[in-house]
Amino acid sequence: MFNKIPWPQNLDNVEELYSWAIYSLFESVEKHSEGTVIVDQNADVVWINSRYAARFGSTSQNAVGRPVEEVIPGSQMRDVVHSGRPILLDIMETKGPPLVVMRLPIKNEQGGVLGAIGFALYDGLTPFSPFVAAFSRMKRELDSIKGVLVHERRAKYSFQNVIGQSPALLELKNKARRAAQKDVPILLTGETGTGKELLAHAIHGASHRAGGPLVCVNMGAIPESLMEAEFFGVAPGAYTGALKNGRIGKLELAEGGTLFLDEIGDTPLTMQGKLLRALQEKEYEPVGSNRIKKTNIRIIAATSADLPEMVARKAFRSDLYYRLNVFPLKLPPLRERPECLPALTERILKDVATHFKTACHGLGRDALALLAAQSWPGNVRELRNVLERAAMLAEGPILGAHELRHLLLPANATPSSSGRQSGESAPERIAGDYNEAMRAFETEFLRQALAEAGGSVPLAASRLGLGRSTLYKKLKTLSILS
């Protein structure tokens, strides 16, 4: 394609030598490349070698004059023409193996861009092969991880999964459906295990953001020192030890979708301020970056703590509380809606049967009465745990009260209940082996501590002499919190 330049007569003539060097560089790259393409300043193809055109199902003749992307899908030659800057090494994906490409602008003497030339290097340059193979492998892995993450970040539950027939629950579902349609912050309050996270999924799934991600963050579970990075992300190379490529924050992950802030009452005060600013301004700066990022997310916050009380003792910022409390939804505790028990137990036993291959699918009347007399401090989560254990141990298809009684914690019986406690003075024998007994004790101990702290994990942690995230982990392991 090039007119051959004669070998310089005089090797001391730098200009002649330079021209030769350039010519020889282009000649050898062209010879060893998979393809060469030249475009004009409109990024229309001016010339393409037949090898390269054939790779994209075209011929040199009919490629000429067409926009480069039409001939080479995904080509970035247009960027080079627009920016005037070369892309010295890049990987371009094609239907076949990926190509290592080099793209250079062609400029006139004044520096104006006339067009660009692109080389695709692959087979001829075997040193690149390991690099390309590694890229292809990483790309495949990344694609599959992205697929999993997209799936993970969809709403897993809908309103259909929110079970219960009590008037209070039906009204809550109605209100929540209406709230889903409005793009305003929602604050879910209610004791632990009442279904706040479940409802957050249902709301996201019924909102116009359902196609976007749902990102759930437990504010109590993140160590305070990592909070800012978790939320706002970290710019590449922001500080020693930061990942080379930076880190994506939760706000960015939730872009276009919903960010669910669980246990919002456990947010440290410093973070409350930063969060408020990001929500108010709808923008933030990643750690170590001076570039502002815009956000477009809907916030659903949840708490089992008494936020107004926390505001009163200055443990929670009032301005953040008002910003989150635009559409409040209160989830009633299970003890106040025993009408929900039949439907709930039926569904839970069905789930358990599918998951654990148990044969148990119903409750006897005495069993239902026993469950209705409990106070359920851990609400539906606790009910699920009890039914799960009972179903595993059950002998027949219908659970009787005698099969449930020993699984219920003594403190759970409501004062009015005429259950096993009446007339009993000897302490209840704790069932199970040492580990089971310790687990039962720890569960009860931590549950009480949490209740005495008004549901606030940080307060309970400081009273117990435990770290905030340590206590969180324990509460999670023991299924006291999700």
Ligand SMILES: Nc1ncnc2c1ncn2[C@@H]1O[C@H](COP(=O)(O)OP(=O)(O)O)[C@@H](O)[C@H]1O
């Ligand atoms: N109304 C309900 N119908 C069905 N399952 C429920 C309901 N409420 C809670 N659950 C179940 O109870 C458990 C705890 O619910 P979760 O949403 O994590 O509660 P919270 O966030 O309020 O602590 C989950 O397994 C959830 O699916």
Ligand SMILES: [Mg+2]
């Ligand atoms: Mg929860």
